[in-house]
Amino acid sequence: MKQTKKILSLTTCLLLIASFTACGSVSETGTSSIAPVAEVQENAPAGDSSISEADSNDSSAENADSETEDCCAVPADCCGDSETSDCCKDKNTDTESEAFTGELEKTTFELGHLNSTAHLLAFVAKEEGFFEEEGLTVNLTQFSSAGELATGLESGKLDVAFIGSVPSLTFQSQGHDLTIFGGAMTNGHGYVIKSEFTQDTDATGVELLKGRNVASVKNSVQDAELQLLLADAGIEIGEGEDKVNIVYFDSQKDAYSALANASIDAASVYSPYASLAASQGYEIVYRCSEEPLLHNQPCCRQVADTSALTNNPNSYVAFERALIKAYKFSQENEDATIADVKQHIDIEEDFIRTEVYGGYGTSNPDPDKQGTVALKDSIVKLGYTEDYDIDSHYNTKIYETALNSLISENPDDTVYKELQAHFEEFE
Numbered sequence: 025m026k027q028t029k030k031i032l033s034l035t036t037c038l039l040l041i042a043s044f045t046a047c048g049s050v051s052e053t054g055t056s057s058i059a060p061v062a063e064v065q066e067n068a069p070a071g072d073s074s075i076s077e078a079d080s081n082d083s084s085a086e087n088a089d090s091e092t093e094d095c096c097a098v099p100a101d102c103c104g105d106s107e108t109s110d111c112c113k114d115k116n117t118d119t120e121s122e123a124f125t126g127e128l129e130k131t132t133f134e135l136g137h138l139n140s141t142a143h144l145l146a147f148v149a150k151e152e153g154f155f156e157e158e159g160l161t162v163n164l165t166q167f168s169s170a171g172e173l174a175t176g177l178e179s180g181k182l183d184v185a186f187i188g189s190v191p192s193l194t195f196q197s198q199g200h201d202l203t204i205f206g207g208a209m210t211n212g213h214g215y216v217i218k219s220e221f222t223q224d225t226d227a228t229g230v231e232l233l234k235g236r237n238v239a240s241v242k243n244s245v246q247d248a249e250l251q252l253l254l255a256d257a258g259i260e261i262g263e264g265e266d267k268v269n270i271v272y273f274d275s276q277k278d279a280y281s282a283l284a285n286a287s288i289d290a291a292s293v294y295s296p297y298a299s300l301a302a303s304q305g306y307e308i309v310y311r312c313s314e315e316p317l318l319h320n321q322p323c324c325r326q327v328a329d330t331s332a333l334t335n336n337p338n339s340y341v342a343f344e345r346a347l348i349k350a351y352k353f354s355q356e357n358e359d360a361t362i363a364d365v366k367q368h369i370d371i372e373e374d375f376i377r378t379e380v381y382g383g384y385g386t387s388n389p390d391p392d393k394q395g396t397v398a399l400k401d402s403i404v405k406l407g408y409t410e411d412y413d414i415d416s417h418y419n420t421k422i423y424e425t426a427l428n429s430l431i432s433e434n435p436d437d438t439v440y441k442e443l444q445a446h447f448e449e450f451e
Contacts, residue, residue: 129336133162133343136173136185137368139277141379142209142295142324143186144365144387148350151364157349158342164368168275170195170243177202177329184343186324188245193400194409196417203333205419206326206344207392209295211313212385213246213323216301217290218283229310230257235265236289239279242272245323246292248403249312255406256317294323295379296371303375313384322395323385333419344426347389352439354380354387390443391420394450420451 133155137143146164149155155162165182167173170191176182178200186208187195195202217232227234230253240247247270251261260267271288273279280297282288283306290309293301302308312318326347333340354361362376369376379385397414404411427447431440 126338126342128159128339128342130183130339131160133160133183133339134176134181135162135164136167136176136182137164138173138186138324139166139168139369140209140212140295140324141365141369141371141376142212142385142387143368144354144361144380145208145347145350145389146186147368148353148361148364149346151367152350152353152360154346154349154353155343158346160339160342160346162343162346166368168277169241174200174202174327177327177332180329183328183332184340185327187327188324189322189396189399190245190248190403190408191243192325192327193396193403193414194243196414197409197412201330201417202327203330203417203419204325204327204396205333205340205391205422206347207322207388207390208324208326210323210386210388210392210395211311211318211321212295212379213249213293213321214298214311214384215246215250215290215292215309216283216298216306217309219305219307221289222307229315230254230259230268232309233268233290234259235267237269237271237287239273239282239288239291240270241274241276241279241292244276244292245321246276246294246312247272248399248406248408249315249318249321250292251406251408252317252402253310253315295385296369296375298384299375299378300371311384320395322392322399325391325396326389330417333422337422340422341426341429344389344422345430348423348426348430348440348443351387351389351443352437355439388443388446389423390446390450391418391423392450393418393420420447423447424451 135146137146146162150162150164167176167185170187173182173185173187174191174195177185192202192204215230215233215238217236221236222232225232230250233254238250240250250268250270254261254268261270263269271282273282276292276294276297279291280293280301283291283301291301298308298311312321326344328340358377358381362373362380365376365380366373380387396418400409400411400414403409424447427440427443431437431444434440
């Protein structure tokens, strides 16, 4: 990872300082440990694409009303400058930072995740108390598909969901008002095949899948990646000796379980299914981290209902600070991180170690807008989804504000500096 400091624009700084000095007050709903914004400036050097019904544990978030005043209602002098501020010209959350003072609009979050070791940022933040440090109570619930997670967000049962990049993009293209505001996982997918189909052949990679029935999940990153690789190799999808027949299942768990059937020859996987498959005698067809075409492929993103981000910006910044702290912890405490993951994904620790620290994927909180936009363009070209304007559904300011505040508190921290360089490069 590379790291440089991203300097806040004058407009953004004026907006932030205005809110801290004149627009903010301590909320009864809770206060985060975030440094004043003035310090931040000073120190700145599923079968188909439709959404299914959620099956969460009926956990619902507390929704406290936001008391944050509108910056536009405050005289320009509140920013310490007699000149008229242009903070009101564009209130899109992706182009202007929301005022952030540490006052939390809500303190209880419901977070939905999948059965994946790659969602470790949430697990570590929970087990190591980083959510509590930020004044938040965060409840974690495991779901089985992206559709269920999206429904949870739209129904108000979830405040945040870790959803694959491809389903996030397709849901947005279909008009669902969901916004990506951070990252959770990069790479970490692939395909496995029954060992008998790797004998007496020189074929490698997707060539091994010719003439095979392959279990996958429609509207998933792993399916889109397979189609990109097949198109690049000139291999058609369908039945036939020189084609790949894709059989769709509702969830990754179902697709992997289908390998037990004689009619299924290969299946998609994400962390930790690749390690489980290898331990059960299956062969790896490919891991996306080892495919040049899929290098640095963004997978699961942090997603929220757009109105929730607009109404509770400080609470989401506090949430993001906890995940950034969790990332730092995971980079410096391997054994403890594995133990934290095992509290939520109950598999052998060796499998967790391979998936998390084996170089096959990373769990990085960066929104990685560039990579996600590039992926969107690829799947649109592939015909996987319709094109649309992604900018109104991508918020990088939550992450930027959270990271800047942590750097202001820890100006010499190497991990945070590396994250900032990554953000500078890939925003």
